[in-house]
Amino acid sequence: MAAPVTSPPALCSSVRALHRIDDGHDSEPHIHSYGQLVHILSGVLHGESHDRRWLLQAGTAIWIPPDVIHSGHAAGQICSQVIYLYAPNWLARLPTTATLIRVSPLLHELLARAVTLTEHSPLTDAGYRLIDVLVDEIVIAPHDTMVLDMPRDARLKRICNTLVTNPADVRTLHDWANQVGATERTLRRYFLRETGLSWLQWRQRLQLRLALIWLAEGLPIHQIAERLGYDSNQGFSHWFKRHTSLTPIQYRQCNLSDLI
Structure with missing residues (x-):
């Protein structure tokens, strides 16, 4: 059975606001038509994509490109930021496989600023410039080691x-x-x-x-x-x-x- 495809946010925006996931939250294997960056602020999130098992904790993030089957499981309560990207010019600059990164102080601040952008109105020129820099920071971010390839x-x-x-x-x-x-x-x-x-x-x-x-x-x-x-x-x-x-x-x- 094919993994379900989840729909992107209603707006052609690149941002989804800060949210909390309660204890024991699971997402079954699924794919997106857009790219997704999940940044953990607190707690532990672990999951799988293809033959790779990964673990996120505070200060780390995972980039999941479009059309990659993955699942996630919250170990207790977590707080995270999720950024959705589906503009081709941004996606073309980012990895084509699920990638764990360490979040630098600059990337942390960019993410904090990005989640203040509303989902219900178009990005301003300043917003596009911010996301451009955010994408650059994802590309150069050091990889995290909590990855286990099968x-x-x-x-x-x-x-x-x-x-x-x-x-x-x-x-x-x-x-x-x-x-x-x-x-x-x-x-x-x-x-x-x-x-x-x-x-x-x-x-x-x-x-x-x-x-x-x-x-x-x-x-x-x-x-x-x-x-x-x-x-x-x-x-x-x-x-x-x-x-x-x-x-x-x-x-x-x-x-x-x-x-x-």
């Missing part, structure tokens, strides 16, 4: 799908090599070629992605530790702080304070 190789897919379902699985790549009928060296080479990450990097990014989602959803820390295969909260907390510079409790407190 491999195409059937053997790697089997491994990755198992880890997505059970991230506490302790099998090594050597163990998996024996089970999927390949050498460990071959699997390492294919992992790097198809995902841009080593086996260990891919696994750690998956676990970090899940930890951030579960923290935003309010799961108890001991339960998150267990789901990720840690024997203690302390072990999980040390690992989490090494990757984020915050303990799980500190991360959760920061996330909640942004929503107040």
Whole structure:
């Protein structure tokens, strides 16, 4: 079944105002005939497009070009800005694949100004100039790393799908090599070629992605530790702080304070 196509805003405008999404909001796989930039102000939003899984948190945004199937899931309450673009001259300058970016202070201010433009009247010359600069900033923005590409190789897919379902699985790549009928060296080479990450990097990014989602959803820390295969909260907390510079409790407190 084809993914449904959603309609653009009523006006040929490039802006949609700031909005909040309540706990547990899901959007099923769908496509747009226009481009969409989603900027997260607070909370955690995760989703998928083709073989790519992504996670957005405060200070990051995702550009989704026209005709790209995608879905999104709010982990708890989120606050976001959504900018719709469908003028050909803007779309031609932007990526043709879903792209995660880090929002610079300038881009943040441009987005804040853009959402004050009304949906119900044409853009002024000043408004067009603002969107032109905004598009330039999207193009040059650094990419964010909370992207997880899923491999195409059937053997790697089997491994990755198992880890997505059970991230506490302790099998090594050597163990998996024996089970999927390949050498460990071959699997390492294919992992790097198809995902841009080593086996260990891919696994750690998956676990970090899940930890951030579960923290935003309010799961108890001991339960998150267990789901990720840690024997203690302390072990999980040390690992989490090494990757984020915050303990799980500190991360959760920061996330909640942004929503107040």
